[in-house]
Amino acid sequence: MTSSTTSPAGSALPPRAGRRCHNVLNSLHSTHYFSPDSAQELKEYGITHPAAVNFALRAAAMGPVGPGTVAATFYNYKYEFVAAHVPAVWRSATPEQAGAARLRAVDTTLRRLLGEELVASPEMAEAAGLALRATEACGRGARPLYAAHADLPVPDAPHLAYWHAATLLREHRGDGHVSVLLDAELDGVEALASHTATGKGMTPKWVFATRGWNQEEWDAAVERLRGRGLLDGEGELTEAGAALRRDIEEETDRLDRAPYEHLGAEGVERLTELGTLFIGTALQAGAFPANLLGKG
Template sequence: MTTAALPDRAARRCHNVLNPLHSTHYFSPELASELAELGVEDRSAAYFAVRAAALGPVEAPVVTATFYNFRPELVARHVPAVWRTASPAAVLDARLRAVDTSLRRLLGEEIIGSPELAEAADLALHAAQACAPHARPLYAAHAALPVPDAPHLALWHAATLLREHRGDGHLAALLAAGLDPVEALVTHTATGKGMTPKWVLATRGWTEADWDAAAERLRGRGLLDADGEPTPEGVAHRKELELATDRLDVAPYEHLGADKVARLTELATGFLTTAFLNGAFPDDMIGKG
């Protein structure tokens, strides 16, 4: 039972601080080291392995479909070959070890052992109880994994569930909005909130020609102007896309209730700020540059 209606965009604000807490491990030297111990040294292979491992030893088309915005040829270069190097079970164990050590480095032992972190873990796990698996393969796969005992790992696990739940719904919204994988990246970058083109091209496998062709298609639809900036129609289109994602993702936060969502947002914001200050993410990753 909720005690009050959720304020406008409260669920999105909570997601926006939980999601980066989940994502810190993708950029951590600890993850690279753990995967290298298994024989997985390529950065793209490591990413595909750790995020897809919960699905089992799936083929490249499954990863391409569930991740949405990666070039199929890049995925096929590493999947399913990565499973011959390291089993999904071994990757999942390595990932959890990396999350443990990286969060301890980024947050410090005082925060790791604090009652506030344990409180945040309880709140996030409670919210995740209301996530639905229907048409959400990445969420469903991660929901089948055991909840770690340590509070900081339980918080990370819950953040992962909430991230993938929203992410799976976001893909449905992208399809409804008529945005293909590259168009989705271009429109997100154009808002100044997505990864820079440099990071997209380096990590998603697309070429500058792919990027330019997508931008041209978006200009043809009236969503971008000649300078690559969103037109008023483009702003409205992206706004509706995010609102559609919000509608598909509201259940966990309604389940938690307005007061507890506000508290979880407050706690996670503090943890994320500490992680940022301790170098959790590359400085040039976000923006239009």
């Protein structure tokens, strides 16, 4: 990676500025996956299993797709785990109903985590405008989850418009990231195991609960990574493993540079500042489980 990229306005983006901006936006986007409000909204349709709730929320934009499409686009979920809930979930709620339920849940969650004052603040409206401007440079080609969500209307309320834009930026980066994982020849569970080894991914406990893999499959993936010289005998990243994970993130940055170059250095800096304020407030309100991330 070069040390900087140049925005259309001519201002250079600092190294990893787009990644940092994405990370704070994605963190707030992700709060609804762990919110009781999502389960409550889908409960009226008889969708109660946490995995079914997750699939209904995130896959709804693609329409009543089958397990193959969900497993392919989500990438690191076990196919059989997906198939246990999809397409059955669409017999309980249509994608349109699930999408509307998702937006109601997000509204409730953000108001609870951020407070009414911050939700209605000028800063929220400013952040929504900046994030939506960044999405203008996102591309649909070979990005199925982004493309599906890009077809949805932008909500009127600024906090929901901000969340919608964060969703677009998340799925845009995520679709590119899947391409990079394929090029690195990491399957879904290997991608998870190597990410967990960095200390920044989900713990195996959460992987098993939310992605459907079991201990035997996890151990087999770890052995495959050891065979490639990416993990050592203790399950830690080797020098080669750390380099691969670094290269994966840098290549993902390269494929995801367009929206942040479009926004420009000052816009990215300001959006990151505002996003940091929002997610900091949400974290203080207990947005995520305490044992979500780490190696253990």
